[in-house]
Amino acid sequence: MRLSRLSWLPVVPLLFAAAVHAQDQPRPLAIGATAPMKDVKMKSVDGKDVTLTGVAGKKGTLVVFTCNHCPWAQAWQTRVAAIGNGASAKGIGVVAINPNDPVAYPEDDFAGMQARAKMLGLKFPYVVDATSDMARAFGATRTPEAFLFDASGKLVYHGTVDDNARDQSAVTQHWLQDAVDAVIAGKDVTTAETKAFGCGIKFREKKTS
Amino acid sequence: MTSRRLLLWLGVAIAAVSIGCSKSNQEMGDTSAARATDSDMQLYPPVTPTTAEQVLARARRGDATIVNLWATWCPPCRDEMPALIRVARVHKEDRVRLVLVSVDFEDQLPAVRKFLATQGYTDTSYLKTGDDQKFINAIYPQWTGALPATLVFDRSGRQVAFWEGRADESKFEHAVIEALAANTH
Numbered sequence: 001m002r003l004s005r006l007s008w009l010p011v012v013p014l015l016f017a018a019a020v021h022a023q024d025q026p027r028p029l030a031i032g033a034t035a036p037m038k039d040v041k042m043k044s045v046d047g048k049d050v051t052l053t054g055v056a057g058k059k060g061t062l063v064v065f066t067c068n069h070c071p072w073a074q075a076w077q078t079r080v081a082a083i084g085n086g087a088s089a090k091g092i093g094v095v096a097i098n099p100n101d102p103v104a105y106p107e108d109d110f111a112g113m114q115a116r117a118k119m120l121g122l123k124f125p126y127v128v129d130a131t132s133d134m135a136r137a138f139g140a141t142r143t144p145e146a147f148l149f150d151a152s153g154k155l156v157y158h159g160t161v162d163d164n165a166r167d168q169s170a171v172t173q174h175w176l177q178d179a180v181d182a183v184i185a186g187k188d189v190t191t192a193e194t195k196a197f198g199c200g201i202k203f204r205e206k207k208t209s
Numbered sequence: 210m211t212s213r214r215l216l217l218w219l220g221v222a223i224a225a226v227s228i229g230c231s232k233s234n235q236e237m238g239d240t241s242a243a244r245a246t247d248s249d250m251q252l253y254p255p256v257t258p259t260t261a262e263q264v265l266a267r268a269r270r271g272d273a274t275i276v277n278l279w280a281t282w283c284p285p286c287r288d289e290m291p292a293l294i295r296v297a298r299v300h301k302e303d304r305v306r307l308v309l310v311s312v313d314f315e316d317q318l319p320a321v322r323k324f325l326a327t328q329g330y331t332d333t334s335y336l337k338t339g340d341d342q343k344f345i346n347a348i349y350p351q352w353t354g355a356l357p358a359t360l361v362f363d364r365s366g367r368q369v370a371f372w373e374g375r376a377d378e379s380k381f382e383h384a385v386i387e388a389l390a391a392n393t394h
Contacts, residue, residue, distance in 0.1 A: 028353065071282040105284075141373055142355035160354075163342070166314065195345045197312050199283060200355040200374045 028139035031192050034153045035061065036137035042097065042127035045114040050095060050125045057093030059151050060183040064096045065135055066144040068116050069107035070199035073143045075165040080144060080176075081120040083161070087180045092148075094124035099135035100143070104202040132203040142198030148179050148189070156183060159194030253322035256311065259335035261347030264310055268362035271306030273388035275381065278337075278348070278358040280313045281320050285375035286357040290328050292378035293359075300385055309334035312341075312356065359384070363391040 029036070038056075041049040055061065064080055066073045084094040102109040110128060117126040129135055138147060148157035157179035162171040179189045268274045277293055279286035297307035311321045311334065318336060325334060337344055345354045349371060352358050361370040361384040369391055370384040 069284075141353040145353075163340075195342050195354045197280070197341055197345070197354045197356060200285060200357065202285070 028141075028158060029147060029155055031155050031158065033155050035063065035147070035149055035155075037134055040134065042095075042129060042134065043110075044125040044127045045110070045117045046125070048125075050127050052095065055093040055095045055125060056149075056153070057088075057091050059091035059186075060156075060180075061093045061149040061153070062087055062095070062180065063138070063147045063149075064094075064144055065099055065129075065138070065140040065142075065146075065201070066096050067098045067100045067105070067108050067199070068112045069100070069105045070143045072165050072196070072198045076144050076161045077116075077120060079161055079168065080146075081122055083177050083180060085121070085123045087184070088124045090184050092180060092184060096122065096124065096126040097129050097134060098126065099129040099132045099140065100202045101132065101204045130204075131207060132201065133206075135201050135203065140201060142196075142200055144198060146176050148176070148183060150183050151186070156189045157192055160196035160198075163196075165196065250319060250322065253319075253326045254331050255333045256318055256322050256325070256336050257333055258315075258338045259310060260339055261337075261344045264308060264335065264348060265366070267306070267308050268360075268368075269364070269366035272304035272364045272392055273300070273385050274306045274308055274362045274366075275385065276308045276310060276348075276360045276362070278310050278312060278352075278356060280311055280356055281317060281324050282313070283356040287324065289357060289375045289377070290330075292376070293381055294328055294330055296378055296381040296385060300389075303385075303389055305385055305389070307332070310337055311335070312337045312344075361385065361388050363388045365392075367391070 035052050038052045041051055044050045052061065052063065062084060064084065066077065066080060068074075080096070084096065088094045098108055098113055100108040102112075106112075113126055113128070140147075144161060146157065146159060146161065147155060150156045157176070159175060161176045163173040163175070164171045173191075173194075175191055175194050178191070182189045264276060268276065275293070275297060279290070281287070293307070297305055309325070309330070311317075313321050313336065315336065315338070321334075321336060341354070345352055348358075349360060349368070351371065353373065355373045357375060358373045359371070359376060359381075360368055363369050369388045372380075
């Protein structure tokens, strides 16, 4: 298919640019921002409703978007559980949120979440983002993805768990643990933003009101 | 005789237990494809280690270049691959190049090649090397690391599209058309 005659259609690239660039790319929450949708209820694996306001701790709040099916979330899940359980015991409110559409990923259904929470021995809620809107509001794009807020509710860390998903013994940068320790101690977080590969969040369709 | 038979059955039982209890490997990235034989590997397409800088340098070699970042462990990456390959094939005469970059671990190279073979893909593709975070930021600072991710470039290497998440044939097609059209201006 030859396309040599498109020069007479200057409007075409503009139209396609609009189509391609008007993508649903969420903007991540900026460092220093406060948590969105603080009073939106999310169902926890124990059947109770949870809000970010409700789980917030005196020393800070840790929100981790994670799921059951993603191999990278699985690789980090025992570390997330350990960091979360430890943080929870020291005044940081912790919540794990599953934003995925279970129609796309049946492993991420509620029963699967309950089983995973039990297996991991979570001492903090693992909740459903029933519309995926919480993930959208945070600008989360992948699992796992962590957001840590300090005692005043400001975002001080956003990113991944550490620098080696596959081999815990080979980790050299314990980014999330270091950030949690800093917040507990009331100190500044050294590395505020990190990135890693992860499974793209499978957002549920947006509901039109 | 009885003791010999007992020993024989004991041996069989030990063998059976050993096989039955062999560690079932559900760990990330360890698939049966990783144990492909040498003859299998000859049939699979070549995959070359690459850096982010090398990926971007390839963006100037066609009239339009699609760079797709994927991994064998990523279901939407696998799901969109047929459409992506189809669009690239349709536009081959327009000098549209497809640069597939797997971010699998290096020891998953056989699995990467085997998967591409199942897609009927015979061209060379690439496997990311080096630090993950540096790679992500060097490819495109706005990329969060979520997979799949796609970037489309025009002839001059200017990025005309980027998205994260699975795309359909129509989306790949529109981005290619835009990149080709950009070349005429």
